[in-house]
Amino acid sequence: MISNVKFSAIRMFAAYDVTTLNDPISREEIIKAVESAKVRTATGFDKIPAEVLKNPTAVELLFVICNGCFELGKVPEQWTTGIINLIFKTGSDDRKNPMNYRGITLVSVPSKIYCHVLNSRLNEWMEANKTLCDEQNSFREKRSCEEHIHTFNKRICKHCSITGICLKEHHFKTVKELKKDTQAILNSLSVYKEVVKMNRQVTNDIKWIMKGICGMSVVKDCTDFQKTKQKSGVYTIYPDKSGSVKAYCDMAPETGGGWTIIQRRYDGSVNFQRTWSEYENGFGNANGEYWLGNKYIHRLTSSGTYELKVVLISSSKTKGFALYKTFVVGDAASKYTLTVGGYSGNAGDSLAYHNNMQFSTTDQDNDKSSSKCVTNFGPWWHNDCNKSGLNKKLSTGLYWFAFDQKCSKSVMMIRRIY
Numbered sequence: 001m002i003s004n005v006k007f008s009a010i011r012m013f014a015a016y017d018v019t020t021l022n023d024p025i026s027r028e029e030i031i032k033a034v035e036s037a038k039v040r041t042a043t044g045f046d047k048i049p050a051e052v053l054k055n056p057t058a059v060e061l062l063f064v065i066c067n068g069c070f071e072l073g074k075v076p077e078q079w080t081t082g083i084i085n086l087i088f089k090t091g092s093d094d095r096k097n098p099m100n101y102r103g104i105t106l107v108s109v110p111s112k113i114y115c116h117v118l119n120s121r122l123n124e125w126m127e128a129n130k131t132l133c134d135e136q137n138s139f140r141e142k143r144s145c146e147e148h149i150h151t152f153n154k155r156i157c158k159h160c161s162i163t164g165i166c167l168k169e170h171h172f173k174t175v176k177e178l179k180k181d182t183q184a185i186l187n188s189l190s191v192y193k194e195v196v197k198m199n200r201q202v203t204n205d206i207k208w209i210m211k212g213i214c215g216m217s218v219v220k221d222c223t224d225f226q227k228t229k230q231k232s233g234v235y236t237i238y239p240d241k242s243g244s245v246k247a248y249c250d251m252a253p254e255t256g257g258g259w260t261i262i263q264r265r266y267d268g269s270v271n272f273q274r275t276w277s278e279y280e281n282g283f284g285n286a287n288g289e290y291w292l293g294n295k296y297i298h299r300l301t302s303s304g305t306y307e308l309k310v311v312l313i314s315s316s317k318t319k320g321f322a323l324y325k326t327f328v329v330g331d332a333a334s335k336y337t338l339t340v341g342g343y344s345g346n347a348g349d350s351l352a353y354h355n356n357m358q359f360s361t362t363d364q365d366n367d368k369s370s371s372k373c374v375t376n377f378g379p380w381w382h383n384d385c386n387k388s389g390l391n392k393k394l395s396t397g398l399y400w401f402a403f404d405q406k407c408s409k410s411v412m413m414i415r416r417i418y
Contacts, residue, residue, distance in 0.1 A: 016129050024236055024244050025070055025117055030063045033116040037109060042085070044108035046078040053109065060241055066114050067244055068219065071236045072228075079111035221300055222249035223258040223416040234286045239299035246286045247296075250413055259309065260300070262292040263412035268394040272378055276361040279379055280332065291391070294329060294336040294359060297414075301328045305417045308340065310390070312347055312400055313409035320347030320403045327414060335359055335366050338381040348402020350388040357381040 037050040052058060069075050082105035092100035126132050219225060221237050232251045237260065238244050250259035265272070270289035282293025300306065308327035312320045325342030335358035343349040358366035361379040365372050373385035377399060378392030389399040390410045397406025 016131065018125075021121060021125055024246075025063070025067050027059070027063050029117045029121065030059055030066060030113070032120070033113040034059055034062065036116060037113060041109075042083075042106045044078065044083060044106055044111070045081050046108045046110070048109050050109050053113070062110060062113060064238060064241060065110070066117060067236065067238070069114060070118075071219070075111065075114070079108045079114070082107045220303075221414075221416055222247065222251070222260040225249055225251065226258045239296050240303065242299065245282065245293065245296050247292055248286045248290075255309075256415075259413035259415045260292075261286075261290075261411060261413050262297050263390065263410065264289055265390065265394055265398060265411075266409040272391040273362055273374075273393065274379065276364045279359065279361050280336075295332065297329045298331050298336060300414065300416075302331070306414045307342075307417055309413050309415070310345075310347065310351070310400075311411040311413070312398070312403055312407045314404035315397060315406045315408055316404075317408070318404075320400075321345045322347045322349060322351065322400075322403075324351065325417075335364075336381075347400060350400045350402045353383055353387040354381040357383050 034050075034053055037053065039050050039054075041050060043049050053062065084103050084105050086101040086103055088095060089100050089102055094100055219235070219237055220239060222235065224237075225235060230251060232249060234246050235249050236244050237247050248261040248264070250261060251257040266289065268289075270284040272289075272291065274283060279291060280294045282291055282296060284290025306327050308324040310322040310324075312322075314320065322343060322345040324340050325344075326340060328339040330337035330339070337356060337358050338351075338354055340351050340355050343352065357368075358381065359379065360366045360374050360382050362374055365374065367373045367382035368384040369382065371385070373380070373382035373389075376392070377386050377389035380386060380389050380391055382389075386399070387401040390407075390412065392399055394408075397404075397408070398410050399405055400407055400410075
């Protein structure tokens, strides 16, 4: 069974950086694996042939599913089960002799694609970091068993002068010939006739993939982690099918858990005086100071009902909070317009003044002021100019008019209500 595939720097890799091995799976990796999948081959228990997966819709689904499996360290049960099929050996003439058969295991094609991605990633990393010794050849490019059998034999002949043990190359079939024979056998198997029924199965197959074959729905935000994750930390979430993003999840019991952090400021290590593109795509480190990204905040808040909680630490180290039962960020066409309401808390409502305002950055001035509010108060949903500004320079203090005009720390977090 494939499980917990996250790579860690254990023993032989202790001196190496394995960070890149744990990056989210990219679409390019999925596309490459799908392109390598052979058609007209048998399926596993899930009855999904490679032909069904060679289209953009299926690639997108595999992208989401494989990332979900990789993050959770789990795979669907269908991927752990195989069908053993017996093949009569070429050149044999007695079909009653069990020794004239060899067994092959038919497994899920989506699982092969997932394994291909992981294997390719690990192989590339090992080659790049030179962790393989020269004796490890058979699975490496241009180092096949056939090539080394002949190399080894020639060296024996050269140094020992014992011609009797030298292998004659014509005794061996080429890789191309072996592949041809194997394909002829596979084409003769009755199980491959199932592919003929593919047209009737396509609809059901796609629906099956869409169920979220990792045993749970795709993790949309930190709220989805409440049943499976007990600790706060950085996790990969999927606001929609457009892609994933890393976010810090506050799962602390005292906060109720399930909060997706969209902004955090506390030490000034990250510059927040940035451009439209940077605020759109997000920046910083999810383990430290960061902005999740306006496009991700929009995708989340436009697909459900979200509440916003702003936690502040004043210049005198007093803690305050502002909770909003309504929080929505519009799309790029609306300039990520803010919709906010339903305030409660002890920090005062310094966000209502910014309701229905567009987002402004260092290179896009969308406020109502004749001056450029971003210069003094940082990128924000400025009005004329503001009563809050949590993205201004930390050294000058974060601005929340009703609580403190020089706050030392801030956290903005959202949670899906339904």
